[in-house]
Amino acid sequence: MRAGSYFPGFLEPRKMVEKALVAVIQEAWIGGVSTRRVDELVQAMGMTGISKSTVSKLCKDIDERVLAFLKRPLTGEWPYLWLDATYLKVREGGRIISVAAIIAMAVNTEGRREIVGLHIGPSEAEVFWSDFLKDLVRRGLTGVKLVISDAHEGLKGAITRVMGATWQRCRVHFMRNALSYVPKGQNTVVAAAIRQVFLQPDQKSATQVWRQVADQLRTRWPKLGACMDEAETDVLAYTGFPTQHRTKLHSTNPLERLNKEVKRRADVVGIFPNEDSIVRLVGAVLLEQNDEWQIQHRYMQIEGMAELNQPMIEEENQPLHITAKAA
Numbered sequence: 001m002r003a004g005s006y007f008p009g010f011l012e013p014r015k016m017v018e019k020a021l022v023a024v025i026q027e028a029w030i031g032g033v034s035t036r037r038v039d040e041l042v043q044a045m046g047m048t049g050i051s052k053s054t055v056s057k058l059c060k061d062i063d064e065r066v067l068a069f070l071k072r073p074l075t076g077e078w079p080y081l082w083l084d085a086t087y088l089k090v091r092e093g094g095r096i097i098s099v100a101a102i103i104a105m106a107v108n109t110e111g112r113r114e115i116v117g118l119h120i121g122p123s124e125a126e127v128f129w130s131d132f133l134k135d136l137v138r139r140g141l142t143g144v145k146l147v148i149s150d151a152h153e154g155l156k157g158a159i160t161r162v163m164g165a166t167w168q169r170c171r172v173h174f175m176r177n178a179l180s181y182v183p184k185g186q187n188t189v190v191a192a193a194i195r196q197v198f199l200q201p202d203q204k205s206a207t208q209v210w211r212q213v214a215d216q217l218r219t220r221w222p223k224l225g226a227c228m229d230e231a232e233t234d235v236l237a238y239t240g241f242p243t244q245h246r247t248k249l250h251s252t253n254p255l256e257r258l259n260k261e262v263k264r265r266a267d268v269v270g271i272f273p274n275e276d277s278i279v280r281l282v283g284a285v286l287l288e289q290n291d292e293w294q295i296q297h298r299y300m301q302i303e304g305m306a307e308l309n310q311p312m313i314e315e316e317n318q319p320l321h322i323t324a325k326a327a
Helices: 017-029 033-045 052-059 062-070 126-138 157-162 173-178 184-198 203-218 222-235 242-250 253-269 275-294 302-307 311-327
Strands: 080-092 095-107 115-121 146-149 167-171
Touching: 062 275, 080 253, 095 126, 095 242, 095 253, 095 275, 115 126, 126 157, 126 311, 146 157, 157 167, 167 173, 167 222, 173 184, 173 222, 184 203, 203 222, 222 275, 242 302, 253 275
Parallel strands: 080 146, 146 167
Antiparallel strands: 080 095, 095 115
């Protein structure tokens, strides 16, 4: 109590191991051990039982570290931003509802990747996306040139207004949507045809092949052709960026492994009692992963970062050439 924090009575006689034991209980919960099984863990250590409420109070000690990580200031420029959602169940007003835990990952100009944000809410609402992106900007996320995500309703408009960046529609998710317009027996053939676009070396070639494939497919599946016409710009946005980076820019795959780990930990809980508990657990997983990334090699080659401003320079010079010709 002198330290101003809660401390369970059964730990008082064991001052030497109190911090270690609290850490074990916290890490066990983060690692996927449910609160119902923590009592067995404590007993296996030769101690008396521990109530669920005590476990919950101990776990809340994680909040300070997690919130400090999720709200930390962001410095420098972050050209690339990935957004992906994992859906979790939570109790709200006596009902069980599904909410989206949106994870934001960004790469800075040094080629390093970091988790830069976590937000809980309905992913279809435009206000949700705007609030999340504005919060990232307030914390210092600047210089964003490309945002990669699935086609969530309201997101594209929020990106344009808040970030002023290009939107890359996840290629993997688009492919799934496109194949839903054709019979399953034709999926392999259609997928192979569309993938020819992604093998092209530059943006001009990719656009040309995309339109050729769309025209070929629309004769049998008009809705698929219309889908490709509508998605062309968004799915091929990554082709306008440095060649060295393109393999990691066309989809949300860089976040897939992280999302699977979040789901694995969250499945142990099943139904979260509130949104704060989601932030506590998911935030701890993200903090752990982010620390691991910092000791790994650069995620992207730094040489390609120098190319990012070249298109902008060309665009700035172009009106001058036009004016000169007109003169």
